[in-house]
Amino acid sequence: MDTNLILFSIVTLSFYNVVLKRSPHKLLLLFRVSLFTYLGFVFICLFQTIVLQHDLSALRELIFNYTFEDYHSMSRFHFLSLSQ
Amino acid sequence: MIISEKLLDGYDLSLVIPISQFGILLASADYIALGDPFQWSLLIGILIVCLGSFVLSISAANEHLSIRMFSELRHVPGKLWALVLGEALCFTTSAVVSYLGIKETAHPDAIMNSLKRLHLGPIAFHSAFFFNIGQQLFSVIIFAIYILSRKKYRTLMFLPLITSTKYLAWAALAYILAEYTYFIAFTITHETSILRALDNLSIPHYTYLFLLLP
Numbered sequence: 001m002d003t004n005l006i007l008f009s010i011v012t013l014s015f016y017n018v019v020l021k022r023s024p025h026k027l028l029l030l031f032r033v034s035l036f037t038y039l040g041f042v043f044i045c046l047f048q049t050i051v052l053q054h055d056l057s058a059l060r061e062l063i064f065n066y067t068f069e070d071y072h073s074m075s076r077f078h079f080l081s082l083s084q
Numbered sequence: 085m086i087i088s089e090k091l092l093d094g095y096d097l098s099l100v101i102p103i104s105q106f107g108i109l110l111a112s113a114d115y116i117a118l119g120d121p122f123q124w125s126l127l128i129g130i131l132i133v134c135l136g137s138f139v140l141s142i143s144a145a146n147e148h149l150s151i152r153m154f155s156e157l158r159h160v161p162g163k164l165w166a167l168v169l170g171e172a173l174c175f176t177t178s179a180v181v182s183y184l185g186i187k188e189t190a191h192p193d194a195i196m197n198s199l200k201r202l203h204l205g206p207i208a209f210h211s212a213f214f215f216n217i218g219q220q221l222f223s224v225i226i227f228a229i230y231i232l233s234r235k236k237y238r239t240l241m242f243l244p245l246i247t248s249t250k251y252l253a254w255a256a257l258a259y260i261l262a263e264y265t266y267f268i269a270f271t272i273t274h275e276t277s278i279l280r281a282l283d284n285l286s287i288p289h290y291t292y293l294f295l296l297l298p
Contacts, residue, residue, distance in 0.1 A: 005265045005266070005269035005272075006265070006269045008265050012265070016255055019251055019254045019255040020255060022251065023248065023255070024248070025237075025248065026092040027089050027092055027093070027237065028241065029248065029252060030092070030227070031227045031241075033256050034224050035227075036252070036256040037220060037259055037260050037263065038217070038221055040260040041216065045214075
C-alpha cells in the first residue's frame with residue numbers, strides 16, 4: 001500500500017512538472033500553487049478531523065497548537081472542548 | 085527564490101528537473117551525518133531511487149524511454165550545474181530541518197518549545213503532515229514578499245486567475261495529491277530510519293521501470 005502511494009505521488013509530481021514547464025509565468029504559477037497547496041492542506045486537515053472523526057476541536061487545535069500556546073500546556077484550554 | 089527564478093526562466097525544465105533529483109543524495113548524506121543508521125546497501129538503494137527519478141523526469145519531455153536521452157547531459161552548461169548545486173543545497177537544508185522537526189527526540193522538543201515561546205508563528209513538530217502545513221505557510225509568506233519586491237511580477241500577481249486557470253488548477257491538484265500521498269506513505273510505513281523507509285518505499289517500482297529501457 002505504502003509503495004503504491006509513493007508511486008502515485010511520483011507520477012502526479014511528474015505530471016505537475018509537465019504542467020509547470022508549459023506555463024508562461026512559471027514563478028507566479030509556483031507561488032499560486034504554494035498558496036493553494038497550503039489552503040488545500042488546511043482543508044484536508046479540517047475535513048479529516050471535523051467530518052471524518054467528528055472532532056469539533058480541530059479549529060481550536062489548529063490555532064493553539066500552531067501559534068501561541070505551548071504544545072504541552074493544552075490542558076489549560078480543556079474548558080473550550082468541554083463547552084462544545 | 086533567486087536560484088529558482090533563474091532556473092525556471094533561463095533553462096529548459098526537462099533538463100533542470102532531472103539534474104535536481106540528485107539533491108536527495110546530499111540530503112541522504114546529511115541524514116547519515118545526523119545519526120541515521122548507515123549501510124552501503126541503503127546508499128546504493130538511494131542512488132537507484134535518484135536514477136529512477138531522473139529517468140521518470142527526463143522521460144516526461146521525451147516520447148520514449150531511451151538511453152539516448154542521457155546524451156543531452158553532455159551539453160549542460162557549467163552555470164546550470166552551479167545553479168542546480170545551489171538548489172540542491174537549499175533542498176538539503178529544508179530536508180534536514182524537516183527531518184529534525186519530525187523526530188520525537190529531546191532536541192526537536194527543545195527547539196519547538198523555544199519557538200513557541202518566541203511566538204514566531206505556525207509550528208507543529210513530530211508529524212510530517214502537520215509540520216508541512218506550518219512549513220508551507222512560511223513558504224507562501226516568503227514567496228509573496230519576494231514577488232512583491234520584484235517589479236516584473238508585482239503587476240502580474242494581481243491579475244485575475246482566469247488567464248491561467250487551466251494550468252493553475254491542474255498544477256495545484258497534482259501537487260496537493262503528490263505531497264499528500266507522500267506524507268501518508270511515510271505515516272503508514274513501519275520503518276523508523278528515514279533512509280530505510282526511502283529504500284523500501286521506492287526501489288521495487290523503480291526496478292520495474294528500468295525493465296522498460298531498451
